[in-house]
Amino acid sequence: MDLKLLDAVASREEEEAVAGFAGGGRDQLLPALHAVNDRVGWLSQGALNLICETLHVPPADAYGVASFYSLFALAERPERVVHVCTDLACRVNGAETVCEVLTEHVGAAGKARGGVTWLRSPCLGVCERAPAALAFQAGDPATTELVAPATGASAVLAAQRAPSASDGAPPLLHQKDGLRLLRRVGVVDPSSLDGYRATGGYAALRTALRMGEAAVLREVTDAGLLGRGGAAFPTGRKWAATAAQPAGPHYLVCNADESEPGTFKDRVLLEGDPFALVEAMTIAAFAIGARQGYVYLRGEYPRALRLLRNALAVCRERGYLGVDIMGHEGFSFDIEIRRGAGAYICGEETAIFNSIEGFRGEPRTKPPFPVEKGLFGKPTVVNNVETLVNVPLILTEGAAAYRAIGTEASAGPKLFCLSGNVERPGVYEVPFGTTLRELLALAGGVPEGRSLRAILLGGAAGGFVRPDELDLPLTMEDARAAKTTLGSGVVLVLDDLADLGGFLLRIAEFFRDESCGQCVPCRIGTVRQEEAIRRVLAAGSEERPLLREVGGVMRDSSICGLGQTAWNAIESAIDRLGALR
């Protein structure tokens, strides 16, 4: 392929940012775009040109990729950008007030003034500290500052002063007893491998290496581990199917994109116990025969990025990654972090592959499934962070003991993300089968003096549950029977003062913003859905038949889970809460 490049020339800063990528291939496109965007704050034609020349990517293609992600700017903008979350949990906790104060003191959203601009953002994944704001400051090095919970004043301060380079406070847990997945979080230093090992770390990998691949696959299958990323697919089956593929190499991808509004459990694990993920991935790689793994980490998790980078470096240094891991001859494995750049759709398993390979984060058609043709066209396992962190537990406790937790069909402990109008928002770990009422009680219920209106279970792609349905046992099977889903573990609580209509509108806006645009039912259907909800809220018109018809076709004919679920929450609000009439 002969490239026809633009005439535009890169600045010295842009050249420095791209210098490290010489000799790289197309799969370095996303990191290279990040490097320039981090350094300069936006991507000029000259910078894109240089990236294309360096990585041998056609300029139109690179433009198509860069324009897909919301964290990249393709027109000049200030070095300091403040993202203010206006998504579900932040909305319920006063995000609009923060926006108003910012508008008054810094100017309208998206307008550059005094070296700064602020933008409305989808969920930043710190819903337990809502409302949240995240400031990015371009430079060498680039810095970030998380302000959560934010007030109008603290957001204005973040916009105006030099960054304090704080990536946020460590995760806070309200629970103390009986924790398995969370037992190290807030207790053990997440930057210390010795701290990790002193609390049982790497015992599971040692066990795995002793047992052999086949036995690990059997143990994970026998434990009945179901994927925690939303689809609840049996992990053992996924691993075994990939391990059995003759084509090589095999890849392992950890899905740490976590952009579903109301979800922050993976962030808590990444920030609180990063070595556990590294160990878990190493076990998974051993079982499926992978030598290379990727963590696809959402771009808005600076603290997780810092701690995970540290964990990988320390593990490499100490022989827990690299060749002959833990002295096991012939077992080599390493992990690369890929930062997402602001696109919820990149959490879809096949969109991740495109994103890592340097293409637009559009989902691929299935079949073929990832176990057969995944990353770089090779057999690939994609697993959620929480799913993986269950693996060391299974190997140390044994499949039978693990199975004894939870129910027959939903085994093990489960993390739930409580946010919204709840006394003590945060991540809670309970065995599957705990009722919604019990979970709510752990978090202190709705604030004093208010009453429960509804709970959004499973996130924007999930569904609403009424106050009279709190005895629902939280298991995959009970949720299915009640025609809802646990999804990614979201429990977003709305009290009697919550603006349900505005909340539904935000859900519709979210899907419209985050659609990749590939297929008609989703690209246009999500727009028509939002328009119809706006009409109901403004004029009280009857839009339910239209919403049902469009929603049904989005569900039936969209390519991927985003379009297929974009109508779930709104449908359940109509059917179960009597909304939009």
Add this chain to the structure above:
Amino acid sequence: MTIVDIGIPKRLVEFTVDGAPVRVPEGSTILDACTAAGKEIPTLCYGDTLEPANACRVCMVEVEGSRTLVPSCSRKAEPGMVVHTDSERTRISRKVVLELLGSATDLSTTPDVDRWMAETGAEPSRFGPDAATVAQPAIVDNELYVRDYEKCILCYKCVDACGEQWQNSFAITVAGRGFDARISTEFSNPLPDSACVYCGNCVEVCPTGALSFKREYDKREDGTWDESRQTATTTVCTFCGVGCNLTLHVQDNEIVKVTSPHESSVTHGNLCIKGRFGWQHVQNR
């Protein structure tokens, strides 16, 4: 490419379509099987010379046991599959997908769409007068072809034809995302500044007239484009020794556009700038 290869004998796959048994060579899609059986399934993004992008979702059929509908243009027939092409679900899906497209896009030059709309009872106007559209001015930045993206349904065909599937020029791409997704050059620069080599293969595959030859565009604008007065003659290009087939579309004794037969084993419908656009001298009289 989904042209059914008859070179090497293949095993036959047996399945049912609308209650009738069908047998097709292994590797055929459901659409191939339906077409062979004389059954019409509407398609828009399907390209007979391109790998299925299955983005338009007009060709959806029901496969028993599948949670969602299935794109017939890309799904391979499997033994024992039970397919319904005309069920309640497929009818509603086809209608709503056409309505969504029609409400956002100008489909006035898309062949067959009016008939499908009538057949399914689609009413794009029911989304109201304020429904968002992709309306925008046509881009006329060169003498050879016009980009009228108000008519674009984002079928990906032009991108695939320009990129790795045929031309390897990579002049155009999909940029942005969601409703803002659009066909674009890098930084929306004018086509003459892009990597375009004016092969016109993108125009050849565009199903909606969003990409059209300048001559056709001008004639449509001044109201003199009339397909009923046109003849199409296939001949051999004289510019070089490859021997590509050209189909000359002639109206009132004037060549108004040049296409190439998709079934030609030499070109599969693709041409170069000379074959596609180099005919002006023929009629300099």
